[in-house]
Amino acid sequence: MGSNGHDHDGVQCGCHNPIWNALKDSLDSASHSASQPQEANELAREPAGESIIFTNGTIYPLRDGNMDERVEALGIHAGDVVASGTLAAVEARMNALGITYKKQSLNGKTLLPGLIEPHAHIVQSCATEGWLNLGAIDSDNPDEHKNQRLRPTYDWPWLKSTIQGNLPKDNSTWILGHQVDPALMPFQLDPHGLNKLITFHCGPGDDIGNLDTIDKQHPMLLISASMHTAYLNTAASDAVFEKTGVRANKGVLQEAEVLAAIKSIPLRQQLEILNIFKHLEDYFDKAARRGITLLYDAMMDSQSKLVLGAYFLTHPRKLRIGYAAACDGTPEAIGKLPRYQPVSREQAKRFYQGSVKLVSDGSNQGLTGYQAQPYCCEADRPVGNFNFCDQDPTPVTTPDTYKTVVRNAVETGWPLMIHANGDRAIDFTLQAYEAALQGGSALEKRHRIEHCSLLTANTLQTMQRLGLSPSFLIGHVGYWGYSFKQAIFEGKAEQMLDLCQSALNHNLRMTLHSDCSVTPLGPLRSMEQAVTRKMEGIRDAQGQFVRDPRLQPILNEAECLTRKQALKAITYDAAWQCHAEGWTGSLQDGNFADLVILEQDPLDEKVPATSIRDIKVCETWKGGHRVYVNPAS
Numbered sequence: 088m089g090s091n092g093h094d095h096d097g098v099q100c101g102c103h104n105p106i107w108n109a110l111k112d113s114l115d116s117a118s119h120s121a122s123q124p125q126e127a128n129e130l131a132r133e134p135a136g137e138s139i140i141f142t143n144g145t146i147y148p149l150r151d152g153n154m155d156e157r158v159e160a161l162g163i164h165a166g167d168v169v170a171s172g173t174l175a176a177v178e179a180r181m182n183a184l185g186i187t188y189k190k191q192s193l194n195g196k197t198l199l200p201g202l203i204e205p206h207a208h209i210v211q212s213c214a215t216e217g218w219l220n221l222g223a224i225d226s227d228n229p230d231e232h233k234n235q236r237l238r239p240t241y242d243w244p245w246l247k248s249t250i251q252g253n254l255p256k257d258n259s260t261w262i263l264g265h266q267v268d269p270a271l272m273p274f275q276l277d278p279h280g281l282n283k284l285i286t287f288h289c290g291p292g293d294d295i296g297n298l299d300t301i302d303k304q305h306p307m308l309l310i311s312a313s314m315h316t317a318y319l320n321t322a323a324s325d326a327v328f329e330k331t332g333v334r335a336n337k338g339v340l341q342e343a344e345v346l347a348a349i350k351s352i353p354l355r356q357q358l359e360i361l362n363i364f365k366h367l368e369d370y371f372d373k374a375a376r377r378g379i380t381l382l383y384d385a386m387m388d389s390q391s392k393l394v395l396g397a398y399f400l401t402h403p404r405k406l407r408i409g410y411a412a413a414c415d416g417t418p419e420a421i422g423k424l425p426r427y428q429p430v431s432r433e434q435a436k437r438f439y440q441g442s443v444k445l446v447s448d449g450s451n452q453g454l455t456g457y458q459a460q461p462y463c464c465e466a467d468r469p470v471g472n473f474n475f476c477d478q479d480p481t482p483v484t485t486p487d488t489y490k491t492v493v494r495n496a497v498e499t500g501w502p503l504m505i506h507a508n509g510d511r512a513i514d515f516t517l518q519a520y521e522a523a524l525q526g527g528s529a530l531e532k533r534h535r536i537e538h539c540s541l542l543t544a545n546t547l548q549t550m551q552r553l554g555l556s557p558s559f560l561i562g563h564v565g566y567w568g569y570s571f572k573q574a575i576f577e578g579k580a581e582q583m584l585d586l587c588q589s590a591l592n593h594n595l596r597m598t599l600h601s602d603c604s605v606t607p608l609g610p611l612r613s614m615e616q617a618v619t620r621k622m623e624g625i626r627d628a629q630g631q632f633v634r635d636p637r638l639q640p641i642l643n644e645a646e647c648l649t650r651k652q653a654l655k656a657i658t659y660d661a662a663w664q665c666h667a668e669g670w671t672g673s674l675q676d677g678n679f680a681d682l683v684i685l686e687q688d689p690l691d692e693k694v695p696a697t698s699i700r701d702i703k704v705c706e707t708w709k710g711g712h713r714v715y716v717n718p719a720s
Contacts, residue, residue, distance in 0.1 A: 107211040107391075110349060110360045134403075136166030136680055136711020138186050142174050144193025145688050148674035149200050152659045154651040154690075161198060162188065163680035166710035171674055196705055197688040199654075200673050201380025201681035202610040203661035206504075206537060206558050206600035209384050209408070210391035213366035215265045215310065217359050219253055221246060222266025222312055224566065226607045231376065235612045235700055237566065237623050237632045242272050243285060247301050254302060261306045261323065261352050266604070268312035270452040270567055271624060274464070274574040282464040282574040284454075287318040289338030298338060308348055312605065313453030315342045327351045367398050370608075375405045375715035377609050378683035378704045381672075383665045384410035385504060385537065385602070386444045395438070405707075405714040407435060407681070409665050411444035411504045416475060416492035427500035430666045435679075436710075441666035442502040442535070445492065448473050448512035450605075451540055451575070452567045456508030457515075458541075463577045471509050483511075485518040493519035502532040502666065504558075510541040510583065517549045530554035533664060538563075538602070541576075541583040542590075551593040556664055558598045559585045562606035565616035568642040569624035581643050587617055588646045598661045599653065610657040614689065615699035617653040620646060636697035650690045650699075680711035686720070 142160040148171045150156060160177040162169040170180035181188050220227050223241040228234035238245070250262060267287075275283040287296045287309070294300050298307055298320035306323035310316070317340040319327065324335040333340070333347035340348055349357070374382055384391070387410035395408070409430070414420045430439045449455025454466040461469035475489035476482055493516075496503055507516040516536060520529060536550070539557035550557065563571070564585050571580035590597045599613040621639040626632055633639055641647070648656070662672020671681045686703035687694050694702065707715040 107214045110214050134712040138164040138188040140177055140188055140190050144195055145197040147199050149659050150673055150675050163711045168674050168676055168678050168680050197685045199683050200658045201683050202378040202657050203381045204379050205383045205598045205661045205664050206385040207603040210394050212604035213363050213370055216366040219264040220266055221264040223268045223271035235607050235609045239631050243295050250301050258304050264309040266312045267309045270570050284464055289321045313450040317345045317348045364398055371405045374608050375707045378707050380681035380709050381407045386413045388413045409439050409441045411442040412440055414443050421495050424499050432670050435670050442504050444504045446506040448509050451508050457512040458509040459511040464574050485515040490519045490522050494523040497523040504535045504537050506537040508538045508540045528554035542586045547593045556596050557590055558600050560602045561599045561613050561616045564620050564642050565623050568622040586646050587648050596660045598664050599656045612700035614653040617648045618696045682708045
């Protein structure tokens, strides 16, 4: 039997990348010659901010989270916001301060606080960017209007032809691909049993999913989109066994064995990770093109910090970076955490640690999120994986081990981000938080639950009582919603997936994130998917994804956000979740002049909700300095 990416132990998703864990050793020689990030911070100075009054457009300052206020003008100087309001009042304030300024007409465009990505993975996403992109989401298309949508065709024939069209010229070079996504390929429904996702394998067996039918000469290593499963053809499987003694199970390696596959790649291909600076440059350029001024890395390890520190010695800072420190929950890891200190404005100008990250389960689309009931499709782990167990690998009550880990982490004083996807993982996380808080409120430290995918009225009430904050991977609805509803969860998806409006109804401060590279960077796209909840993964009679949004069904319309609610989730509330609202997320007087200028107003109902992701970013500013200008503006 082959695998669709659900036959292994451990944590899986963008929050845990075993491929990065395997490749990062190749960076040792480069990292040892680099300064520590703190030294890099001392050398990387902010450019002097311009002195400008913006006017003649639509300006939303979002002061104190007010989504209704519009002002005539905004004045900035020396990297900060000086004043907003009427043009006369802003001019008077700038003059009173003795500021010599120029005016910039917006020419009818819309100015907003810079957009915030509250959960992504920077260095880890860039580690395999030189590999062949075999994902369902068209993230490489140079047309910004296409590269956050599903490819028109994504199935086995497409995968086969794409790989065969990019074969290496010599047989000693491996075929390396990433972002393979079985959950977005056609599936088979079984009204009397379990549904079936496509499975990948090698050797004897069906042609569909058999990697040997693509190419037998070149060793082939493909990594799943949830970044935890490796698929190999026979040539690669034999090479791995010969070098490491690890035998793939019909071409599939579990997470603990992926390291063996990476170490079997020819050294010259392993060392291609040394091009990571180029991939980082592209990553930050893309973030600026999409209006992002603050990016929060959801699982930063020490090696990633070294890489970023070395990168910023010679590259400009186009956005601000906060992070959650990776922690496996062991006493050793918790003991190594620095003493907690609130984020200062000076730290915010550079790297800043705002929280600590724990990962409780896996990925729903990878069939490893930990569930109370089995998946509705074939899965080697029918209820998924939980990462902190005592004796029972599939516990039905919260393991004492997990309660201890969360309690120890809370006692460090650091705010926590806990990854929990499946409904049972969320239940366990709530119980562990409640025991650790001992009657206190999570709001004091802004403790979060990441992805927080499958909720009920009871779990929402508990989150409200405890003061917890969810961050939703809204691409679960937009990209995988149809697969979840039809094949993976069936009715559970309609009732429980990403209950955004219900979260707000329970007075929870929530955000929207990409978990990049699981889904592409793009806060406006996240906004659109939260407002429309269109299931983009539905196919037509020819097996292609339906492109017309009018024909894409809505997943649980009652959970659609309003435009104002969704915009707040990617600006003001995202800053709050990232411990940054004291200096960004709104254009309050004295905040950093981090802003974005859009060609259209995303709150204007004349702009179709299904086109919000297509709104052109004209300019992005960080600290009063323009870091991106659209050449077509």
